[in-house]
Amino acid sequence: MEIKVCGPGCANCTKAENIVKDAVTDAGIDAKILKVTDFAEMAKLGILSTPAIVINGKIVCVGKVPSKSEVLAWIK
Amino acid sequence: MKEIQNINCSCSDSSDLPEKATIKRSAGLSYKIVLTAAAFGLWFIIYRQLEPLAGFLTFTLFSIQRGSHLGEAVHFFLYDTPKVLMLLSLVIFGVGILRTFFTPERTRRILAGKRESVGNVLAAFLGIVTPFCSCSAVPLFIGFVTAGVPLGVTLSFLIAAPMVNEIALVLLYGLLGWKIAGLYLVTGLLVAIAAGWVIGRLGMEKHIEDWVREMRTNADDLQDNTPTWNERLQAGKTAVVDIVGRVWIYVIMGIAVGAGIHGYVPEGFMASIMGKGAWWSVPAAVVIGIPMYSNAAGIVPVIHALLGKGAALGTVLAFMMSVIALSLPEMVILRKVLKPTLIVVFVTVVGSGILLVGYLFNVII
Numbered sequence: 001m002e003i004k005v006c007g008p009g010c011a012n013c014t015k016a017e018n019i020v021k022d023a024v025t026d027a028g029i030d031a032k033i034l035k036v037t038d039f040a041e042m043a044k045l046g047i048l049s050t051p052a053i054v055i056n057g058k059i060v061c062v063g064k065v066p067s068k069s070e071v072l073a074w075i076k
Numbered sequence: 077m078k079e080i081q082n083i084n085c086s087c088s089d090s091s092d093l094p095e096k097a098t099i100k101r102s103a104g105l106s107y108k109i110v111l112t113a114a115a116f117g118l119w120f121i122i123y124r125q126l127e128p129l130a131g132f133l134t135f136t137l138f139s140i141q142r143g144s145h146l147g148e149a150v151h152f153f154l155y156d157t158p159k160v161l162m163l164l165s166l167v168i169f170g171v172g173i174l175r176t177f178f179t180p181e182r183t184r185r186i187l188a189g190k191r192e193s194v195g196n197v198l199a200a201f202l203g204i205v206t207p208f209c210s211c212s213a214v215p216l217f218i219g220f221v222t223a224g225v226p227l228g229v230t231l232s233f234l235i236a237a238p239m240v241n242e243i244a245l246v247l248l249y250g251l252l253g254w255k256i257a258g259l260y261l262v263t264g265l266l267v268a269i270a271a272g273w274v275i276g277r278l279g280m281e282k283h284i285e286d287w288v289r290e291m292r293t294n295a296d297d298l299q300d301n302t303p304t305w306n307e308r309l310q311a312g313k314t315a316v317v318d319i320v321g322r323v324w325i326y327v328i329m330g331i332a333v334g335a336g337i338h339g340y341v342p343e344g345f346m347a348s349i350m351g352k353g354a355w356w357s358v359p360a361a362v363v364i365g366i367p368m369y370s371n372a373a374g375i376v377p378v379i380h381a382l383l384g385k386g387a388a389l390g391t392v393l394a395f396m397m398s399v400i401a402l403s404l405p406e407m408v409i410l411r412k413v414l415k416p417t418l419i420v421v422f423v424t425v426v427g428s429g430i431l432l433v434g435y436l437f438n439v440i441i
Contacts, residue, residue: 010211039214039412043291048180048219049212063180063207 001031001075002057006042007050016051016065023071031075105306112309123162130155145340153335156377160250160327164243164373165316171242172315175207176308180216187225187233192276195229200268203236210238210406217413221284222291228276235426236268239401243323244372251334251380259437260393267397267429274425275418283418323373330377337381350387357391358434362427365398375399389441394434402426 005020007013017035024031036042036054045054049063053071060074133154134140140147183206187199208216213234220230240261249257281289303311350357379392407419414422 006215008211008214010209012209013211039218040287040291042215043218043222043288046219048184048216049208050215063209063212 001029001055002034003031003075004034004036004045004054006036006045006047006052006054008039009037010050012065013051016053019066019068020053020071023068023075026068027072027075029075105304105309108306108309119162119166123159126159126162127155149335149340153331156251156331156334157328160247160331160377161320161324163246163250164323164327165320167242167246168319169312169316171205172312173308174205175315176303176311178202178206180206180208180212180219183233184220184223184225187220187229188223190225190229192226192228193273195226196232196269196272196276199225199229199232199272200236200240200265203233203268204240204242204265206233206237208237210409213406213409214412217410218288218291221288226276227281227284228272228274230272231275231422232268232272235271235401236265238406239268239397240264241372241400243319244376244396244400247327247372247376251376252383256389256393260396263393263433263436264397264401267401267426267433271422271426271429275421278421280418280421283415283421285413285415288413323371326371326374327377330374334377334381337378337385350382350391352388352390352438357388358394358431358438361391361395361434362398362430365395366402366423366427367404368399369403369405370399372396372400388438390434390437390439393437394430397430397433398427401430 003020003024005013005017007016017033020033024033036045042050042052045052046059047054047062051065052062053060053066053074055074061070130151134147134151135142138150140150183202186202187195190198217230217234220233221227245257245261248260350361375396379396383389383392402423407423410422411419
């Protein structure tokens with residue numbers, strides 16, 4: 001599984017990244033977490049607002065920091 | 077700059093209430109509505125008691141003499157701080173719910189097919205209600221422009237979004253009354269509409285960075301999931317906790333400074349520097365405001381105090397708009413997608429709009 005966390009690096013984006021990492025550890029799954037800070041790449045993914053989370057190429061969350069339970073539901 | 081962005085960043089953050097949220101969800105919507113109604117009732121009762129309470133604390137409990145400088149300053153502080161914070165909570169709750177009806181994706185869809193003039197007007201209004209965080213300005217800009225939203229329309233959106241925000245409006249209403257809040261709302265929208273329209277007329281598209289213009293984005297593969305009312309109420313609550321939790325300190329500092337000026341600076345002191353008579357004060361206010369960067373929460377109480385001491389309304393509004401709408405960090409962010417010429421045009425056009433607003437109010441009021 002490939003999880004992309006998109007955001008230019010403001011506090012909320014860092015928070016989102018940490019929550020995703022946390023959730024992946026909790027779920028005990030094998031996932032590659034990538035941080036996307038490049039605006040061009042975000043635009044190609046179709047993201048308008050950050051933080052955004054893309055799992056296996058599918059956008060699951062835009063413009064908000066998700067809760068851990070939400071992330072767990074997406075990666076299951 | 078990280079810190080700065082964070083102050084003004086309105087990204088919703090639901091991460092702080094994960095476990096509680098799941099319990100609440102099962103508690104049901106009717107329970108939540110009753111709770112919300114009860115909170116409104118309580119809010120109203122407390123709000124009505126604020127003025128007598130501040131008077132009691134200042135003049136009876138602390139026994140400071142009525143009419144003295146200290147008394148005025150303390151009373152002002154004790155009354156205005158809870159008043160403004162309560163108003164802020166109420167409005168942010170409402171706006172938090174309103175924003176669940178809009179997403180940047182939906183806004184883009186609305187704007188994509190619009191002609192320019194209509195588009196500018198719509199974009200400015202949507203700028204108020206679309207939830208979006210200042211750190212998202214660049215992806216949003218790219219997403220809009222590549223999906224066929226005209227440059228000028230996109231800029232109308234990006235100007236209105238920070239300038240006409242609920243925090244600024246509540247503070248203006250709470251401290252200066254509905255007329256000035258209304259004036260700010262209307263003129264803020266007009267500046268955003270006009271500036272975006274003018275830049276559209278100037279045909280500046282070639283001054284967008286090349287890599288953005290060459291880009292093709294896929295706009296349609298995003299599905300909207302409509303939130304339930306339960307989630308909308310939750311979003312309102314999250315917004316209050318998040319935003320009030322972040323700006324309360326600026327509100328208190330701003331009001332404290334305001335209280336100091338209120339009590340101690342002589343009446344009419346600002347009249348010579350920021351009064352109507354000084355023609356150069358409006359451009360000076362705009363120019364000084366550009367490098368300054370503050371959120372609305374910090375600046376409005378100071379403005380309140382300046383107005384009370386004889387500064388002209390137009391000058392003060394121009395200063396406020398310039399501080400909020402034009403800022404160096406924002407220019408640095410936009411520079412990633414706009415060439416320097418367009419940045420200069422952007423600042424000039426928006427600055428001129430603000431200048432006009434300033435002179436207009438100084439003349440008519």
